[in-house]
Amino acid sequence: MKSTLKSSSFTEKTIVRNYPKGFKSEELREETVVSSSSLVKGETKEIFLDGIKISIRKGKINPPLIIDVEHNFPFFKMHFEIEGNSHYTPKNDRSVAVKIPNGHYNFFFLPMVKGKLRYDCYKRNTLEILFTKDYLKRVFGHSYRAVSSSFGDALERDIPFLMWKHSKPITSQLQFIIDEIINCTYEGAIKKAYLESKITEILTLFFDSLKNKKTYQEKNITEDDYLNILKAETIIKKNLKNPPTILELSQITGINQFKLKQNFKLVFGMPIFSYLTELRMVKAKKLILEKGYTVTEASYEIGYKNPQHFTTAFKRKYNYLPSKLKKH
Template sequence: MEVLHLLAQQFGTVVKNRKLVIPPQFGKGYVTRYIFNEQIRMMIMNYELKENLVIDNPEVNTPKKMILFKFQHIFDQSEKQPAVLITTTSMNVDPVIPIHTNTSTINIEVDSNYLKSLFDQSEKSPVLQSLLENTQPLFFEQIIYPSLQEIVNEIVSESIQETFKIFFLRIKAEELVCRLLMELEKREKTHLYALNSRDLETIYRIKEEMLDHLDTPPLINDLALAANMSPTKLKSLFKQIFGKSIFSYYQEFRMKKAALLLKEGSLSVSDVGYQMGFTNLSHFSRVFQEHIGMKPKQYSRS
């Protein structure tokens, strides 16, 4: 039994027209799944539950040849940065699937052999080649930029006649995958580490701690000590997962936070600069312009 029907069984309801509506006694929202063909499928989840659930993973013993593209925080962008997690299926072979109380994701799974057949073997970057080979546990995160978000919005909101719906959604799913692979192809890594869940959890913990203190530039040795890793391994794993160095990633989010504070309008440019840990406001202005495209004063008036 596939996962959508297992979930419906848990709620004591049924799937209608590929869609499961969460009964009011359990929460609100919906889950819908589209199996376009043997090579590509998509699940849209947008719901709030009153409590966490756990269901058996029906695909735990199936051959692992799919690549998962998991779009997170795409329906409500007010709290967290929308991002895509890209992973080989060997990263997730758990016998159970946790169903969290609040989920807003789109999962697209694509057969790696199908994707591999679409590319010239000699032209692929090491990152793209390793992903498509799908022979080791890999995990990448890609921030969702506006043109990707537009495609996501079309998938979720576009009103399409039933006659064309499957065709339309498959094309949009493949467009998302193509654009994400184009971004991964730009990454410079030449050697990729096979990841394990412990290292992955550690890197995400370090990332969250760093983003919780945007007024304090990260010190690699301190982060490595907190991660119980060598500085070299920490820097390599971080760049492999996020596509940026630790400091570049930190600086990008620091400037996004500064832009958000300026848009709120309650703080002056100097207040925002000092709050973000800058002692030199000219330096703050230069860094802000590099990342946002205009000077802070100009941005606050736009």
Template sequence: MTLRLYDESVGKMLIERNYPDSYYVHDGDIQECIIQLIPPYGNGFYHEICFENVHISFGNISLDNQLQLYFESDFDTVEMHFALKGKSMASSENFGKTVQFDSYQHNIIYAHRMQGKMDFYGPDLHLLEINLAPSFFKKFLPEYSGLFETFRNTIEKQQSSLITPDHNRISLEMYEILNDIMHCDRKGVFKRIYLEAKVSELLLLQLEQLFHNESSKSPIVKKDEEKMYAVRDYILNNLSTSCSLNDLAHHAGTNEFTLKKGFKELFGTTVFGFWNDMKMEEAKKMLLDTHMNISEISDIIGYKNPRHFSAAFKRKYNILPSKIGNR
């Protein structure tokens, strides 16, 4: 089984991978490869993690210009595709149409012996793809659903297809799991167990979202969705900053009412509920991974009083931060 990625304009092979015929099956150890990208293919990295039935790949790339690459593979795969930032387009005779992903979108794709071309647009391109062996994926596919039965049939007939023609939005829960996958620092068998669990959890969220199809929610306008994501990104990059709801609304070019309603609808939590959760997540990582004391961590995430931070941490995790690690 072989995957090739090449630049036809200069006749240069960029990536060629040979996988076992049984689809990544080997002795159980994880195989990893990190490629550092340089111009004209952008600045950044592309990271692959491979173990039985699962191939994870993600990249963070800065592009000065549109990048066009050609690909070909001689095997079948089910791909969980997450476009975190940037735009991509892929075309192949197998699909009969161009598949385009924009920022914050995801879908599930079945690909049968594909070949075609891909176009990537920046300036920043962040993506994560998880390829599963079809036989492995079908074990998770629920029965008694028209959508899932149709997709199961396309796999059995080896007809390349999207599970649904319309992409879905990446939810907050999905973002948290994607972040866990990309920043996992476990080793060997423990890393494989951890990633298997995260992939299963992520697939659960994708299938649940497809099944419910957000039918109970009133859809928000796409331009408002983009503003909600702009607020989310601002919060993630400015955890220690103090802002009012009005400040955040102005930052995104909207008003307080639209921000409150749209953020809760899109992410299932309030703006400040999300902000607090992200502060506590960051604090927990620092407590586990650094030797900083409570006061230092409290100051970094924007709490002037360490006691207020400790109280907020206990409300979130039901344990005092002083009890975490060796503190």
């Protein structure tokens, strides 16, 4: 299995990476690839499991960065553009274009990859997960086609598959799993088992979404309204402690309150208040687990005036008390 990347921005101009067939690896293996040219600076942490390659990228680039890319193997990928953007344009009829904006994700299968990658951003922070058909069979058994719905059908017919025509915003639920993968402190066999469980969890969410057709109805939302919904979500994220009212969000985004509530639910799969609560719970978890906040401190930080109200909301969502949280 070989990947070839060519760009005038690279020090070596052409980078060729060879991988074991099917990303086979009996034990967890980690590598760090450092880029230090004048146009690309940063590092990529690569983690190899059995049938899985995880890439955690963080760095700065001098846009636009354009790369000719080619992989000589079927390409299965979950791509989370936490910060930055990515745009793949194919040069063959066995791929489809994949555009992932800042804060978005997509899930796709390309039988052949040969085309151009373009990045128009100064910073990139991503989680990219490659896997194989054998891995899917190992995890989901021979019923993987039925389990994975339209993805499984595309796989059997060997045709390109793109989960979302327009990449979706990373939900708070996905962001929490992403953080767990990126910040995992386990080692060896325990880390391998833990990361595999997290990847299976993401795939399960994706397949459940496909099976139950929980897709957001893009045809009912204009491009301008969609961008305004993303603007509303950004405002909510930045103001968890003192969130705006529906009326204030409506005035800021220019969408009437009814349309705002309706379209927000179509895009994010839940009402605005439920989404706000979800974001607050995820942030509280991070504050307690990663920064050592007490339950009371975390509750105040995310906007709860009464810690008991926070504890009740947390238990309602996770079915355990926030005091049970322990750092890994």
